[in-house]
Amino acid sequence: MEEYEIAVIGGGPAGMMAAIAASxxxxxxxxxxxNPKLGRKLLITGGGRCNITNQKPIKTLLNIYPQKNFLKHxxxxxxxxxxxxxxxxxxxxxxxxxxxxxxxxxxxxxxILEVLTYYLKDVVIRYNFEVNSISDDxxxxxxxxxxxxxxxxxxxTYPQTGCNIKxxxxxxxxxxxxxxxxxxxxxxxxxxxxxxxxLYDVVISYxxxxxxxxxxxxxxxxxxxxxxxLSNEISxxxxxxxxxxxxxxxxxxxxxxxxxxxxxENLQEKFTIDFQQKxxxxxxxxxxxxxxNSFINFFLEECKIDGETQLSRINKxxxxxxxxxxxxxxxxxxxxxxxxxxxxIGGVDLANVNPKTMESTVTPNLYFAGEVLDVHGPTGGYxxxxxxxxxxxxxxxxxxx
Ligand SMILES: Cc1cc2nc3c(=O)[nH]c(=O)nc-3n(C[C@H](O)[C@H](O)[C@H](O)COP(=O)(O)OP(=O)(O)OC[C@H]3O[C@@H](n4cnc5c(N)ncnc54)[C@H](O)[C@@H]3O)c2cc1C
Numbered sequence: 001m002e003e004y005e006i007a008v009i010g011g012g013p014a015g016m017m018a019a020i021a022a023s024x025x026x027x028x029x030x031x032x033x034x035n036p037k038l039g040r041k042l043l044i045t046g047g048g049r050c051n052i053t054n055q056k057p058i059k060t061l062l063n064i065y066p067q068k069n070f071l072k073h074x075x076x077x078x079x080x081x082x083x084x085x086x087x088x089x090x091x092x093x094x095x096x097x098x099x100x101x102x103x104x105x106x107x108x109x110x111x112i113l114e115v116l117t118y119y120l121k122d123v124v125i126r127y128n129f130e131v132n133s134i135s136d137d138x139x140x141x142x143x144x145x146x147x148x149x150x151x152x153x154x155x156x157t158y159p160q161t162g163c164n165i166k167x168x169x170x171x172x173x174x175x176x177x178x179x180x181x182x183x184x185x186x187x188x189x190x191x192x193x194x195x196x197x198x199l200y201d202v203v204i205s206y207x208x209x210x211x212x213x214x215x216x217x218x219x220x221x222x223x224x225x226x227x228x229x230l231s232n233e234i235s236x237x238x239x240x241x242x243x244x245x246x247x248x249x250x251x252x253x254x255x256x257x258x259x260x261x262x263x264x265e266n267l268q269e270k271f272t273i274d275f276q277q278k279x280x281x282x283x284x285x286x287x288x289x290x291x292x293n294s295f296i297n298f299f300l301e302e303c304k305i306d307g308e309t310q311l312s313r314i315n316k317x318x319x320x321x322x323x324x325x326x327x328x329x330x331x332x333x334x335x336x337x338x339x340x341x342x343x344x345i346g347g348v349d350l351a352n353v354n355p356k357t358m359e360s361t362v363t364p365n366l367y368f369a370g371e372v373l374d375v376h377g378p379t380g381g382y383x384x385x386x387x388x389x390x391x392x393x394x395x396x397x398x399x400x401x
Contacts, residue, residue, distance in 0.1 A: 001139070004030045004124070006398050007146035009131045009170070011038035012162070013384055014370025014391035015152035016116045017078075021395030022150070023122040029399075030144065031123050034130035034162055038120075039113045041154065041161035045384060050109035053080050053388070054381035055100040064382060066236075067375045070355045071386065078392040080385075090115045101381050134170055138365070148365040148398045150358075152391060155344025155371040156180075156242055163344075165242060167372070173360060174349040176374045177241040182342035182383075183231045184223035185254070186335035194298045195219045202226065203257040205328075209233050215256060221337060222254075228342070229378050230254075235336070235345055247338075255330040258299075259290055267323045275319070279312030286311055290326060302329060343383050347374040357401075358394035365401075369394040 005026045008019040011033030019031040031038075045051060054061060058075060062068040084094055084102070092115055093105045104111050131140055131153075138146050153167040156178060168175055194217045203212050204226050213226025240248035259267065278286065284307030287296050300307045303325045305318050314322075350373065352362045360366040369391040377383050 001143065001145050002030070003145045004028045005146070006030070006148045006150065006395075007032060007138075007140060007144060008123075008150045008152060008395070009140075010152035010154060010162075010370070010372075011035070011125070012152060012154050012370060012387065013039065013042050013116070014154075014372075014387035014394075015150070016120060017388045017391030018150045018152055018367075018369045018395035018398075019123045020116070020119045021392045022399040023120075024396070025399030027122065029123045030146070031120065031125045032129040032131055032140070032144070033125065033127055036127050038117065038125070038127075041158060041163070042113055042384075043109045044158070044161070045109055046103060046381075048109055049103050049107045050112050051101045051103055051379075051381040051384070052094070052112060053083060053102045053385045055080060055096055055102050061382075061385075065375070065377050065386075067350060070350045070353075071375060071389065073356050074358070074389040074393040075385070077396065078389045083385075083388055083392075086119070087112065087115045090118060099380050131170060134172070148367065148401065150367040150369055150394045150398055151348075151372055152369040152387075152394075153372050155347065157338075157341040157344055165246070168243065168347070171348050171368070171372065173352055173362060173366075173368075175243070176346040176349050177239070178243050178347065179235045179238075179240060179345040180242070180336045180338055180341035181232045181235055181345040181376050182228050182379055183235065184218065184221055184337035184340050185227060185231065185234075185331075185333045186221040186337050188332040188334045191217050191221065192219045194295060197292060197294050198224060199256065199258065199292065199295065201260070203260040204230050204254060205257070206230055206234050206252070206254045207237070212260065218337075221333070221335075222331060223337070223340070225379060231336075232343075232345065232376065232378060241346075247335075250333070250335060252333050253330050254333055255328045257327050258329055259326045262326075264323055264327055267326060268319075271319055271323065275311040275314060279310060281311050283307050283309050283311060283314065299325065299329070342379070343376050344371055345374075345376050347372050350374050357397035358390055359397060359401075365398075367394040367398050 005028035023029045154163045199215045211230040214224045216224035370387040
C-alpha cells in the first residue's frame with residue numbers, strides 16, 4: 001500500500017491550491033484526480049478566460065458572501081495580492097474589468113492551469129484515480145494510506161468536468177441541503193419567439209428581492225447576469241435537496257420592471273399627455289422609446305393590445321394594462337436549467353469545520369476546501385476566490401500540523 005502524509009482528493013482549483021500549500025511544509029503529498037487531466041472546470045471558467053478573483057477591498061468583498069464569517073480567515077491568509085503574485089512570479093499578469101473582475105492578461109484559463117501545474121512539481125499526482133471509499137483509518141480505495149486527507153471534490157454542476165453528487169458521501173459529515181446556484185430559469189411560457197433578445201438594466205423582482213441587471217431570453221427561459229445573480233437567492237429560499245430529488249418540482253413567479261426610471265405615476269402622466277399630442281402614432285411605434293424593437297411584439301401580446309392601434313384610440317383600461325406590464329411583466333418559472341448551473345449551494349455543514357484551519361471538528365485530520373463546503377458567491381470571480389483561499393488554508397494547516 002502507498003503511504004503519504006497528506007492526500008488531497010480532487011484536482012480542481014481548491015485541490016490544486018491545497019496540494020501546493022501542503023507541499024510547502026510536507027514532502028509527502030499526493031493529489032488524486034479522477035479525470036486524465038487537472039482543472040477541467042477551471043478551464044471553462046469565465047468563458048475560457050478565467051475570472052480568477054474579484055479585486056474589491058477585502059472587507060467589501062467579504063460582505064458579499066452569505067458565509068463571510070467562515071471565509072474571513074482564509075481570505076486574510078491568502079489575500080488577492082498573494083494569490084495573484086503566485087502567477088505574476090511565473091510571468092502571468094492580470095487585467096481588471098468592470099465590477100473589479102480580474103482576468104489573466106492572456107485571457108486564457110489554461111495559462112492559470114499551467115502555472116498551478118508548475119507549482120505542483122513536488123506533489124505526486126495520480127490521474128484517472130476516482131476515490132470511492134475512505135475508511136475510518138484513512139485508507140483510500142484500499143490502495144493509499146494517508147495521515148491527513150483534504151477533500152476538494154467540488155459540487156454537483158457540470159458533471160462532465162468531474163463533479164458528482166455521490167461524492168458527498170465521501171465526506172462522512174453532516175451536510176446542508178444541496179441546491180443549484182447561479183442558474184438560468186425555465187419559464188412555463190414558450191419564449192422561442194424572443195430567444196436571443198437582451199433587456200438591458202431592467203429590475204428583476206422575486207418576492208421582496210430585487211436585482212438590477214440584464215435579462216437574456218433563451219428558448220426555454222430566462223438567463224443573463226441579472227437572472228443569474230438573483231438565482232442564488234431564489235434557490236436559497238426554496239426548500240429542496242438534490243440529494244433526495246435531482247429534478248425538483250418548483251413553481252414561482254418573477255417579474256421584470258421594464259422601465260425602472262419611471263414610476264407608475266410618471267407613466268400615467270406621460271401617457272395622458274402623449275396619447276393626446278401624438279394621437280395618430282401607432283402604439284407599436286410609440287413603444288420604441290421604452291422597449292427594444294424586437295421585444296415589442298411579445299410585449300403587446302402579453303398586454304393583449306393590437307400594436308396597430310393609434311394612441312388616441314387607446315382606452316383607459318388598455319392604458320393601465322400597458323403601464324402595469326411595463327412596470328411588472330411577469331413570468332411563471334417552473335424549473336432550474338440545471339445543465340447550466342454554475343455553482344452548488346449547500347455542502348459540508350460549516351458548523352463542523354474550523355474556519356481557522358478548514359479541519360473537521362468531528363473527524364480530526366480531515367479537511368475540506370472549495371465548493372464541497374456550504375459556501376458560494378455571486379458571479380464576478382467570487383467562487384474561484386473561495387476555492388483558492390479555502391484550498392490554500394486547508395493545505396497550509398494540514399502541512400503544518
Ligand atoms: C461554466 C462555468 C464557469 C465558471 N466561471 C467562473 C469564473 O469565471 N469565476 C469564478 O470565480 N467561478 C466560476 N465558476 C465556478 C468555479 O468554477 C467553481 O466554483 C470552482 O471550480 C470550484 O472549485 P473546486 O476545486 O472546489 O471544484 P472543481 O473545480 O469542481 O474541482 C473538483 C475536482 O475534483 C475531482 N473529483 C471529483 N470527485 C472525485 C473523486 N471521487 N475522486 C477523485 N477526484 C474527484 C473532479 O474531477 C474535479 O477535477 C464557473 C463555473 C462554471 C460551471
